[in-house]
Amino acid sequence: VIGRIAANLGTPAYLVGGCVRDFLQNHPVPDIDLAIEGDVRAVAEACSAELSGVQCTYHAHFGTAILQYPDGFQLDLARCRIEHYPAPAALPEVQPAAIQTDLIRRDFTINAMAISLDPEKFGDFLDPYGGRADLQRRLLRVLHPHSFLDDPTRILRGLRFAVRFQLQLEANTRGLLEEALTQDIFARLSGARLWRELKYLLELSDLPAALEELGAWQLWPLLRPTPLEVESLLAKIRRGQQEIRWLHCHFPDEKLCDTAVLLTILWRDIPWAEAEKRLHYWPVADGRYILNDLHRLSKIPAALAAASHPSAVAQLWESLSLPGILALLAEYPESATITESGRYYLLKQRGLTSPLNGKDLQAMGLAPGPQLGTVLRRLHDARLDGAIKDKETARQWLIR
Numbered sequence: 001v002i003g004r005i006a007a008n009l010g011t012p013a014y015l016v017g018g019c020v021r022d023f024l025q026n027h028p029v030p031d032i033d034l035a036i037e038g039d040v041r042a043v044a045e046a047c048s049a050e051l052s053g054v055q056c057t058y059h060a061h062f063g064t065a066i067l068q069y070p071d072g073f074q075l076d077l078a079r080c081r082i083e084h085y086p087a088p089a090a091l092p093e094v095q096p097a098a099i100q101t102d103l104i105r106r107d108f109t110i111n112a113m114a115i116s117l118d119p120e121k122f123g124d125f126l127d128p129y130g131g132r133a134d135l136q137r138r139l140l141r142v143l144h145p146h147s148f149l150d151d152p153t154r155i156l157r158g159l160r161f162a163v164r165f166q167l168q169l170e171a172n173t174r175g176l177l178e179e180a181l182t183q184d185i186f187a188r189l190s191g192a193r194l195w196r197e198l199k200y201l202l203e204l205s206d207l208p209a210a211l212e213e214l215g216a217w218q219l220w221p222l223l224r225p226t227p228l229e230v231e232s233l234l235a236k237i238r239r240g241q242q243e244i245r246w247l248h249c250h251f252p253d254e255k256l257c258d259t260a261v262l263l264t265i266l267w268r269d270i271p272w273a274e275a276e277k278r279l280h281y282w283p284v285a286d287g288r289y290i291l292n293d294l295h296r297l298s299k300i301p302a303a304l305a306a307a308s309h310p311s312a313v314a315q316l317w318e319s320l321s322l323p324g325i326l327a328l329l330a331e332y333p334e335s336a337t338i339t340e341s342g343r344y345y346l347l348k349q350r351g352l353t354s355p356l357n358g359k360d361l362q363a364m365g366l367a368p369g370p371q372l373g374t375v376l377r378r379l380h381d382a383r384l385d386g387a388i389k390d391k392e393t394a395r396q397w398l399i400r
């Protein structure tokens with residue numbers, strides 16, 4: 001239908017990019033991208049008018065549109081264009097173009113294929129750079145020698161594709177990667193763009209494979225200053241992923257920054273200033289908690305072993321953020337003290353509050369002020385230590 005609507009407006013439409021790659025591999029297709037050789041807005045609005053319940057949103061700044069179906073399905077429409085990079089790693093200048101030219105601006109041959117939706121040529125397969133053959137040979141190949149210099153994010157995109165689809169870097173592309181790295185190309189990228197790609201990487205389900213690939217591509221310095229003993233790191237990362245799953249299973253509504261857990265594990269042994277330098281540029285949610293945890297984590301195991309009361313143990317766990325706690329659990333799986341007290345804290349103690357609140361204390365005659373906070377903390381500790389259970393025992397405990 002969309003192909004017909006677009007053709008009637010004289011603006012041919014094509015399926016393009018990742019969805020064509022996924023179709024060819026018989027993989028599920030999460031996103032569908034359409035490339036339009038003409039006025040995107042006109043096509044999107046005509047589709048929305050003809051297709052019942054389909055909403056259209058047009059983004060004038062990017063020349064793109066989204067068609068939102070009532071069941072949640074979404075189509076992204078973009079104008080076929082050519083991109084010119086005024087400087088390495090700069091954002092591109094764009095101009096309208098035909099589909100053949102649009103395909104060459106893309107990152108890899110496997111993402112530079114299109115299928116015509118025009119009723120006259122419906123299903124015609126456009127593969128000018130040999131993407132299908134590369135998929136069959138499991139090769140990741142850029143389209144032109146300047147590709148990584150124009151846009152270094154393609155390197156990390158490529159790494160993700162290599163892991164997801166078990167692809168090898170084609171020999172010439174490997175040479176271009178090495179050349180780009182000698183030019184310190186990532187230094188020209190903004191922290192926000194670099195972090196966005198690294199975050200996608202950390203979200204891959206096969207993260208251990210991605211980290212191994214990161215080493216093979218000589219990209220460790222992006223994440224940490226020194227390479228490390230990969231096997232032990234990968235084991236910790238796997239346990240970190242298990243801890244994340246454990247938490248989501250027990251607390252499905254809890255908002256957890258998964259990447260903060262993984263970064264804490266990755267950065268446990270690096271100088272604090274190196275972590276701080278990265279977080280200064282990367283917009284990581286919970287970044288300041290990661291830095292706080294990295295300060296404290298190494299002292300916690302000994303302090304836990306020395307703590308004499310349940311309240312002292314709970315206070316140590318409380319001094320860490322939730323990602324920091326999971327990172328510690330992932331680090332010491334064989335320590336019963338750490339595992340048991342960490343799980344007990346998360347399951348039983350973390351949600352506990354003082355049985356009396358500030359109002360209750362004022363009703364008992366305590367004056368408002370900072371001492372109220374101290375009393376509430378002591379009540380909380382007394383509850384953790386089993387000295388009080390409810391409001392009544394708390395009142396008696398206070399009076400005593």
Ligand code: ATP
Nearest residue numbers: 016017018019031033105106107111112151153154
């Ligand atoms: P995924 O399954 O991860 O969504 P995708 O290929 O659909 O894979 P998108 O980020 O949605 O990834 O990009 C859609 C298409 O846009 C890509 O297939 C590629 O053709 C093109 N593209 C995206 N980012 C770039 C880039 N940095 N440089 C060149 N082309 C790109």
